Amino acid sequence: MKKPLIYLFLLSFCFSSCKKIISVDTDNAPPQLVIEGKITDKLIDQQIKITKTVNYSDVNVFPKVSNATVKVTDSRGNNYVFAETSPGIYTNRMRGIAGVTYTLSVLAEGNNYSASSKMPNNVPLDSIGVINNSFFGNVRKTAAAYLVDPINETNFYHFNLYVNDILSQRFYVSNDRLTNGNQLRIQLFFKANNDNDSDELNTDDKIKVEMECIDSNIFDYWYALNEQSGRGPNQGTTPANPTSNISNNALGYFSAHTFQVLNVTVK
Missing domain, CATH: 2.60.40 (Immunoglobulin-like)
Incomplete structure (x- = not known):
């Protein structure tokens, strides 16, 4: 009986020794x-x-x-x-x-x-519209931007979407790595400011789309924010400051870009 008792004692000791209180350090960092x-x-x-x-x-x-x-x-x-x-x-x-x-x-x-x-060359934003998407039998209206990507250059795009003058909380970026020279239809799914507001587009909603032609560094910045918002392909990315193009450890960005804006009403 002694040997089983020794094993039982060792096993209980192992379990007790695995217990550890983890204290998360939330000390405030110096302002940047x-x-x-x-x-x-x-x-x-x-x-x-x-x-x-x-x-x-x-x-x-x-x-x-x-x-x-x-x-x-x-x-x-x-x-x-x-x-x-x-x-x-x-x-x-x-x-x-x-x-x-x-x-x-x-x-x-x-x-x-x-x-x-x-500052990149300007790529015309041809038009914007509203399309219907079917999800499990439910139809959802979605804003979309239409443009023709130039075939002889590399292009990066950033969009802002407003619905009834409310800026969407999503980050919209696109490049032409797989679509160079193509006609593009870029869908912009609206995200409201808080859970009390609807993410759905409804008849008579006022849609505004801003399009910026940006350089590669600024694309990386907005893409990182898109990933961290949980809307990119790598959902679950650990939150971190996106890579800035500003020196001396400053946060933020400096962007030289073209700018266009179009409006449409949901029918």
Whole structure:
């Protein structure tokens, strides 16, 4: 009987020794600078927004960063100084040009940050519409963008979808790796702001689609956000900050892109 008793004792010891309290460290990280910059091919007040991250337990109200020095230069030798028009918002009225590389320089709180983006050629957004999809006998209306992808270049696209002036919470990106030179119909499934709002499109809803032709770095940024939103092919991806094209460990992005917008009403 001694031997079985010894085995029983060892077994119980193993189970008790496997118990371990795991403490998840949710210590707050130091704030990081966040830069969101866009240069489009429209003559408008181009905008660079600078904020800082907040602690894990704080309300999502991001501090604005004022008194920064913000400049943009282009590959043709032009310089643009961006003035702070409201806290953390820096603007300059200008128009970007396809094929030109734009470089952002920011001096904020004693640190320098930079990023570059080349504006691609514009690909016309031919039209937008609403199509019917059948899911297990139920019909769901879906917004769609129609365009013809050029055959002689590599293209990357980013879309924003608004329904009744509400921006969809999904991230929409596409490239032509498998569709180069084809006629494209890109479906844009709407995602409401919260669970109380409907994701369905209904008759008389107002649809607005914005299309941006972006460079490869910005495609990677939006694609990473799409993956982390749980809507990409690799659902379950561990959340992490998407790769930024801004130096010095800043978060965000700087994008030079073309811009188009079309509207339609759901029938």
